Amino acid sequence: MTVDADALVSWFDENARDLPWRRPAVTAWQILMSEIMLQQTPVARVAPIWLDWVARWPVPSAMAASSQAEVLRAWGKLGYPRRALRLHECSKVLATQHGDVAPADVDTLLGLPGIGAYTARAVATFAYGQSVPVVDTNVRRVVARAVHGLAEPGNPSTTRDLADVRALLPPNRGATFSAALMELGAVICTAKKPTCAECPLPHCAWVEAGKPAHAGPPKKVQKFAGTDRQVRGKLMSVLRDTSGPVEKARLDLVWTTDAGQRERALDSLLADGLVEQTAEGLFALAGEG
Known part of the structure; x- marks a missing residue:
């Protein structure tokens, strides 16, 4: 079983959310900022703060000239504030060693402070249009269901997950396909209430198997109050x-x-x-x- 790239990309072209970091004038640095902010944080909370950051720090050198305290204060209540410190450190390296822009090469991106496998590939894909596999929680869920017939993905494995998505990338429009795959998991193939009737994919191994329940251990729900x-x-x-x-x-x-x-x-x-x-x-x- 595979994913119908044409059907998925056509659906995305017509239904993609108008997220500010998807607009044409957005730079690679600004996309990098959005990707760091979006880790474990909903889009609705990130968007207004990201817009403020783009206005305040449109290029890495602008952030590098600010203090850690200024960046932490601007981070507000997004949570996991170490992300803000990593961005600040990253901005200094970009300003001094990379011409004040986020590079396009995945390996170079991986060498930046605080940039991991997902963020490096996301910047290469969404900022530069490269056809490289990008894997987040939503993508893993869609692949588990549509390709492997499982209600939920197993434990993350960078090697396996990247190989799964790399095998699905179409020869053309790979970057758009990656964005569409992620979007499908975010708005339709969701964790708790997937709306399968609205799914653009003509075939899904999980649906065709009768939507078998998750056979593994239940997910641990992360509590916040009192922690x-x-x-x-x-x-x-x-x-x-x-x-x-x-x-x-x-x-x-x-x-x-x-x-x-x-x-x-x-x-x-x-x-x-x-x-x-x-x-x-x-x-x-x-x-x-």
Whole structure:
């Protein structure tokens, strides 16, 4: 079983969402920013912040000239703020070593700070139109169902997943096919409620097998309330909303339920380089201490 590339691309041409980073004037650097922001974060939350970032930092050198604290503050509540620090570090390398543009070559992209297999191929594909396999959660789900007849993909394997998608790429319009495959998983072949009646693919191994249930272990649902991640977010909010270093007592107020957990969260922020402690014992965002 394979994926009907013509049917999928035709559907995408008519139904693709009008996402700001898909518009013609968007640069490779701006696409790179969008891809980092979109990791584990919904489109609706990313779009307005991405637009602000494009206006503020249209080229890598603009971001490189800003402090870590400025970038972290602009990141707001997107979550996983280490992504913001990676982007800032990446901007410096692009500004000084790559002519202030994101390169087109996958291997070169992989050598940049914080750029992994997915992001490198996404930039090469969506910014430069290269026909290279791009694999995210949505793509893995579509391939598992349409090609392998499985309700859910197995554990990720970069080698296997890239090989699966590479085998599906058409000789022409490979970049559009990759975007369409991802879009299909995002809006129709979704994890919880796939709308198979609206699927443009004429054949799907999973549907033709009667939609067998997932045979593997159930997925673990990631909770947020009460986790160290929530506490980290509350601590970061205090520092983002303050123009300079703050006393420890200010941070202690954000989480009184479990002092040990609060201290652990603060220690992890310090270890990750997101927060700094001054010689006077105050706390601030990275680059502001």
